[in-house]
Amino acid sequence: MKKDNAMKHGLILGAFCLGFGLLIALTDMVTAKEIAARAMEDKINSLSQVLPAELQDNNPIKDAITLKGEHDMETTVYRAMKDGKVTGLAYEIRGSGYAGEIKLMMGIAADGKLLGVRVLAHKETPGLGDKIEVKKGDWILRFTGLSLGNPPIEKWKVKKDGGQFDQFAGATITPRGVVKAIREGMEFFAANQAKMTEVN
Numbered sequence: 001m002k003k004d005n006a007m008k009h010g011l012i013l014g015a016f017c018l019g020f021g022l023l024i025a026l027t028d029m030v031t032a033k034e035i036a037a038r039a040m041e042d043k044i045n046s047l048s049q050v051l052p053a054e055l056q057d058n059n060p061i062k063d064a065i066t067l068k069g070e071h072d073m074e075t076t077v078y079r080a081m082k083d084g085k086v087t088g089l090a091y092e093i094r095g096s097g098y099a100g101e102i103k104l105m106m107g108i109a110a111d112g113k114l115l116g117v118r119v120l121a122h123k124e125t126p127g128l129g130d131k132i133e134v135k136k137g138d139w140i141l142r143f144t145g146l147s148l149g150n151p152p153i154e155k156w157k158v159k160k161d162g163g164q165f166d167q168f169a170g171a172t173i174t175p176r177g178v179v180k181a182i183r184e185g186m187e188f189f190a191a192n193q194a195k196m197t198e199v200n
């Protein structure tokens with residue numbers, strides 16, 4: 001009798017474990033799908049801000065290529081094309097801020113002029129370093145139209161370091177990190193221009 005009871009309890013416990021296990025696995029799958037969908041939405045949104053619609057008759061995500069970037073890291077380069085020619089490129093760049101890494105999306109025309117830069121993620125301080133966000137100010141919009149030679153390379157710094165870009169009051173580290181990331185992003189373009197713009 002005791003043995004039967006133990007068996008029954010064991011079976012009930014086993015069934016519960018299996019049920020909950022399945023439930024957790026299912027929730028995990030749904031969440032992972034939602035996260036991926038949200039990440040894709042964010043990507044499309046940031047791409048649309050740095051690759052103007054008039055420069056493309058393609059889908060830059062479908063025509064993306066992968067290149068080796070800094071520290072041998074794979075970089076996905078989204079390519080805007082019109083009439084079969086590459087007109088613009090966009091890729092993620094990373095800077096070092098006050099509170100950690102700053103991720104940005106940079107758009108650059110085939111001639112090397114910046115089409116735009118937008119912050120994707122950062123941990124900078126609200127009211128100080130977060131002025132790099134487009135919704136907090138126009139600072140990040142000032143890079144549009146500039147290139148490696150305009151201003152000259154030695155001016156690609158914040159004013160405090162002898163460059164041309166404003167720092168923020170009481171917050172120099174964040175803008176310094178972003179200016180450096182953008183300069184490096186343009187150097188990445190300069191080093192890979194042929195690969196980025198060739199169409200097979």
Ligand SMILES: Cc1cc2nc3c(=O)[nH]c(=O)nc-3n(C[C@H](O)[C@H](O)[C@H](O)COP(=O)(O)O)c2cc1C
Nearest residue numbers: 098124125128129130168169170171172173174175
């Ligand atoms: C709590 C706290 C948060 C800060 N957050 C930032 C920040 O997000 N970005 C930044 O550049 N500086 C931040 N700073 C200021 C930096 O420590 C540093 O003093 C400043 O960037 C240097 O700029 P300055 O030379 O213009 O003073 C913060 C300082 C404190 C005390």
